[in-house]
Amino acid sequence: MNAFLRMISEADQSAIDHLVREWEKQVRELAYDAEDCADTYWLRVRRPMAPPQLPHIIVKWPKYQLEKLLLRRTLAAYVKALLARTTTVSERRVHYGNDRAALPRSPWLAPVSAAASVSANALGRDDPDDQFVGIREQVDTLAERIKADDDDRSLKVFSIVGSGGLGKTTLAVELCRQLEADFQRQALVSVSQAFDGGKDMKGLMATVQADCEPERRWYLIVIDDVWSIPAWEAIRVRLPENKCSSRIIVTTRIETVAKASSVSKDLVHHIKPLDLDDSKKLFVKRVFGSMGGTCPDGLKDIMDSILKKCGGLPLAIVSIASLLASYNSAESVEMWIKVSNSISSQMESHPTLEGMRQMITLSYDYLPHHLKACMMYLSTFPEDYVIxxxxxxxxxxxxxxxxxxxxxxxxxxxEEYLNELISRNMIQPDKLRVTRKTLQAEMGEACRVHDMMLEVMVSKSQDANFVSLVGRQYGGRSPCGKVRRLSVHANDDNERVSQNKGVEQRYHARHGIEAMNLQQVRSLTIFQSEGLEKLLNRLGEFKLLRVLDLEDCKALQDKHMRYVCRLYLLRFLRLTGTRISEMPSEIGDLEYLESLDVGSRMYMLPTVTKLHRLERLRVPWWTLPWGLGNMKALREVDWAQLKGDVQVAREIGELQQLQVLYITVVEEPEEEFSGVLCSSLSKTCALRSLHLYSGRTLDSLLHVSSPPPLLQHLTMMGPISQFPDWISSLKHLAEFSVEWAKLAADQLLYSLCKFPSLQSIRLGMRSCRDRELVARTTHSFRALRILDLYLAGEHPEVVEFEQGSMTKLETLLLKFSDKERRVVGIDNLKSLKEVKLSGWENNPSLQRALQQLKEENKNRPESSQIKVVVQYG
Structure with missing residues (x-):
């Protein structure tokens, strides 16, 4: 069954008719039910009921045996019914003639794509001027880079990369038009399905080089929409190198293709979405007919909502604006609301939006089978949600x-899957603020999905019964068929979404989640903080649940946790932002649990050490217990306390899979504790991130004999007499943070500048004990990109950057306290792109630094201006 589903996924989607799609749904549901049957067998038979105990064993034993027999017979009947359904579905395929041979594989599996060529000179400016709104600056910048004469006459390949609908082809065609005088031989190659590399490229090159002497055969070719590196390589080997300063422009949605095409990152251009002003100009032009037109006041809020969903995608803006062009009066407010609230269904039913849907869907269709499910899974999350x-x-x-x-x-x-989706511009990398109890707030890695892409994923997910959504624009309707994954979204507060709250609530109670059969649900995610007590009271019904994500669910209470601890198939449990205060001892019965993220301080019983499959454990201020060494699968231990216990310190060394360790040493440690802890840290060979905090001293770190060789992130928070010598052996260290250490300034920077991979340094409060902190010319910092300085406490009073220091620094963060501070030599940071200043508005040190940056920008060309961000407070 899974093989068939993969075959459908990898087939050319245009070749799949309604019969095949219906058959696919039946096979998918059958596969789900087969998995549920196996899970049910484990729950009821492999994990049997507890046998009766004395003194009633004689009376209760027959009943116990009878119940076991009935369970086995019930499961046997269910398996028999599944086999009968399998036979029926198979016969139905033969009856309707669904044949594998009739399903050609998707073009993305082909080693190379096809190309159709057309002269770029033949592409006149027949397109409307509004097509070029917002890209003029990008065109000018790229044109200058393409024309730049650097005495290198070899062939150069420029890449334009971005998601579908951003206007890559439009930008490339406008570049050709603007460069007509410089490259009179031009062509545009649109990559499609059956490309003959030898024949087609030979014909193309003959066209652009015809009737031209060899020394004058410089050309500009746009190769549009390249989907794979093999496709590019098949084209690249057939491009002649005539040392005539010829140029190639490759457009692609995939980052790795862009990097493979262009030898230098300077030749890769990431096309930018339109900003809000340009988005409004384009939208108003298309709806109201002129660049100087205005939107009626009654429609402006709805326009802003639509543009927010469009997220700067020109194709989305133009498509939706074209749909609304016939409804451009103030009286059309209902139509505008309807479109804003139902873009997904409008894309399916309205011909005007069909092109936009096809453009966005194309990226999904070209995904490998294993990434399609991961992409659909993102429909679980609401719009604009940072994950x-x-x-x-x-x-x-x-x-x-x-x-x-x-x-x-x-x-x-x-992680490979995620990076691939980011590389394909299917999802966007982001940052999420993470506040730790022992550390300063920091930005963690995250991602988000463009609203238009999310609309398509929601549509596909619901068609496949992959995720069932309730709340917001999805209303309170009960999803069709069995619910496999349930996501409850918070209701929209906007009054126009629901004019009658009472009617909606009654409808929700009668037809919504309270009326659902929850026995087949395998994941439950709640984004609504209040009002779901009835659903939470039914948690015991989710017998097959694998994922329970209740972040910020304020309705969750301690009494509900006894239901949670009976969900024996649970693999993922997230309770951050809830109000529960105690974890039941039965948490140790969840033997399949892999990730436990509580996020709020609570009493945690030692039975958690029975979770031998647990990989991620995040419980703030939880005291590490004896028996920790039994949890061999642990990869991440976060926010934990270590109370100076020698036995627990020794068991840390037994966690050979441990990659992330955040611990705070509290209370007075036992005499041999420091040596044991250092010995354990030396044994954690897989450790990537180490964060240690102590209010007393971190001198125990001086005695680490052999540090974890793969360590990439190191944080030390607490007094320490000197910089540990062993840190210099960390060849992979990328981020370093220190606070309260009171180290000598020269010793600190001299030691840090030697690291070949160090990209980020954070010097927090009282990290330095000297009056001056000077980045000297000899401090090369080969890879440093980010420097974060918290200028609080008595020292340092002066921060200075000498000429030639930190030559690759791009981002400087300066946080000022009420003490007088001076920052000298910012003009010596030649690669600096962004400075973030924070502190009180009337702080003279901050204002002086701000003025210094303004003066520095006056001396810099427009292309290398420093972006200055100021945050007061």
């Missing part, structure tokens, strides 16, 4: 969407 990276990856793993690869953990494979 923490670890949260998403562990959910994918818990749902069984990540396949094993030899030599890699499932988390590593999931």
């Amino acid at each position: 923490a990276k670890d949260r998403l990856l562990y959910r994918w793993i818990a749902e069984g969407l990540v396949a094993e690869k030899r030599g890699l953990t499932l988390f590593d494979v999931a």
